[in-house]
Amino acid sequence: MAYYNIYPVLALYLSCFASLSSAQDLKxxxxxxxxxxxxxVEGWMKPSLFDEIPNKDLLDGTKVQLKSTKLQNYLAAENGGDSIVVINRTAASDWETFRLWRIDENSFNFRVSNKQFVGLSSEGTNRIVAMRDAPGDTETFLIVRKDGEPNRIRIQASNGLFLQAISDTILTADYGGSGWDDSDPSVFTMTIVGSLQGEYQIANGYGPDKAPQVLQDHRNSYITEEDFRFMSSNGLTAVRIPVGWWIACDPTPPKPFVGGSLQALDNAFTWAQKYGLKVIIDLHAVQASQNGMEHSATRDGYLEFGDSSIQDTVEVIDFLAERSNAFKFSHASVQYTHTHTLMKRDCNQQMCRYAKNPALGAIELINEPWAPLVTLDTLKNYYKAGYDAIRKYTSSAYVILSNRLGPADRKELLSFAQGLSKAVIDVHYYSLYSDMFNGFSVQQNIDFIYNQRGSDLAAVTTSDGPLTFVGEWVAEWAINGASMEDYHRFAKAQLDVYGRATFGWAYWSYKCQYNHWSLKWMIENNYIKLN
Incomplete structure (x- = not known):
């Protein structure tokens, strides 16, 4: 009978197991x-990522208002949609605003406020209407910009003819002229009143040929192993990593998204373990968008997350939880051989595939859902399903529930989360985005942190309830010309108060083009000291 020395295998198994077990021992x-x-991607943090996109001011979700130079009126979707497009508005608001869906650098769909699309009438009259729920060929238009005057445009329909303003209530696609004079009925001025620079915009903007390389270069250079070493050596103990729903479809996610983010997340786990950091996976962008903001990877700024989105989103959480906690040992998964090399290789590939990355601290189920469009009942249903998905794979990882932004009770999740083991409530505190901060002095900002934010945090931090987490904050404010000492005091106030959160805090962000938003810059320049 042959003798197989299984002790090296058992030693490796026990090493993997011990490493994985200790991964969840958070301090x-x-x-x-x-x-x-x-x-x-969030373009405001590094706008240069978008520099090489042709017509980069006309990305998905760009809001435009169109004015006839002949009639001097704005185009509008009558009743917001499900009707004709008219040219009778002297001022522009919601019904006069169109959101672009980019097909290529010159071709677009126009979406109106009722979420329908502008197109040719199905009655064969060449009238322009806004009645289709999904765009097709007849809803696709070419925007022709005048050389030297990019906001002076003509719009070519799928029939090869241009839109023309015949009267206040008649817009047709049957003009064959080529002029640019104000009196030309096919000439419009285009005013851009809003834009997005998120993951959808950059991927669709560069297109399938260029986007994979652009995003791979960005992921490989923006955050590296050296950054994890820096974070660890400067007093940080964890990283919160925003991810998008398409990571679960890697390496071939649905268009226009491109693969590669999953490998980057794997790298982050490896580096985190090496430098003693824990990882919080944050589902920052969900399919259908939970807040309409570019960081949710929305296409056009509409929030469409609801009950019908729950199952798809839970599947993403299930994928992340399984991948992060994949650790199985069975005799079938290990080949007992005379050579240690094969045993080690098979163990690394199968039994210990993720045991080498035992840094998972928590999974956040969603980032910043917006009230009231995301209802509390919908959110609770999703949170329960997402929590259960994680618990299939681990009982030790924390599960983070984000409070809703907007008009919502800050304590609305407390009773719900009380029944969940290792649950955390995430609150975000910025001294920005509200007119109330515009007149504040330096001392008023600091007092606001100690008094109001301290009270806000105390209200959701209970002795018998979920832990609390200030998942986003920054040492920036609505003050111009503040001194370094002012910033130091402001940052210290937040560290003092947010240090009371029982799960901890996370600065936004590690890197950013704006210095005070970059914790790396703040540490290197002695604005913040954590050690």
Whole structure:
């Protein structure tokens, strides 16, 4: 009978198991930082990523208003949609605003406020209407911009003819002229009143030929192993990593998204373990968008997350939880051979595939759902399903529930989360985005942190309830010309108050073109000290 020495295998197994077990032993509260704009792009943080996109001011979700130079009126979707397009508005608001869906650098769909699309009438009259729920060929238009005057345009329909304003209530696609004079009925001025620079915009903007390389280069350079070493050596204990729903479809996610973010997340786990950091996976962007903001990877700014989105989103959470906690040992998964090399290789590939990355601290089920469009009942139903999905794979990882933004009770999740083991409530505190901060002095901002934010955090931090997490904050404010000492005091106030959160806090962000938004810059320039 042949003798097989299984001790090397058992030793490797026990090593993997011990490493995985210790991964969840978090030392709370965490001091962490968001790796924003890495796996979910936010153009405001690094606008140069978009520089090489042709017609980069006309990306998906760009809001435009169109005015006839002949009639001097704005185009409008009558009743917001499901009707004709008219040219009788002297001022522009919602019904006069169209959101672009980009087909290529010159071709677009126009979506109206009722979420329908502008197109040719099905009655064969060449009238322009806004009645289709999904765009097709007859809803696709070419925007022709005048050389030297890019906001002076003509719009070519799928029949090869141009839109013309015949009267206040008649817009047709039957003009064959080529002039640019104000009196030409096919000439319009286009005013851009809103834009998005998220993952959808960059991927669709560059297109399938260029986007994979652009995003791979960005992911490989924006956050590296050296950054994890820097974070660890400067007092941070965790990273919060925003990811998008398409990561679960890697390496071939639905268009226009491109693969590669999953490999980057794997790298982050490896580096986190090496430098003693924990990882918080944050589902920042969900299919259908939970808040309409570019960081949710929305196409056009509409929030469409609801009950029908729950199952798809839970499947993403299930994927992330399974991948992050995949650790199985069975005799069938290990080949007992005379050579240690094969045993080690098979173990690494099968039994210990993710045991080498035992850094998972928590999974956040969604980022910043917006009230009231995302209802509390919908959110609770999703949170329960997402929590159960995670618990199939781990009982030790924390599950983070984000409070809703907008008009919502800050304590609305407390009773719900009380019944969940290792649950965390995430609150985001910025001293921006509200007119109330515009007149504040330096001391008023600091007092607001100690008093109001301290009270806000205390209200959701209970002795018998879920833990609390200030998942986003930044040492920036609505003050111009503040001194370094002012910023230092403001940052210290937030560290003092948010340090009371029982799960911890996470600065937004590690890197950013704006210095005070970049924790790396703040640490290097002695604005913040964590050690």
């Amino acid at each position: 709370l509260p965490l001091k962490s930082v968001n790796l924003g704009n890495w796996l979910v």
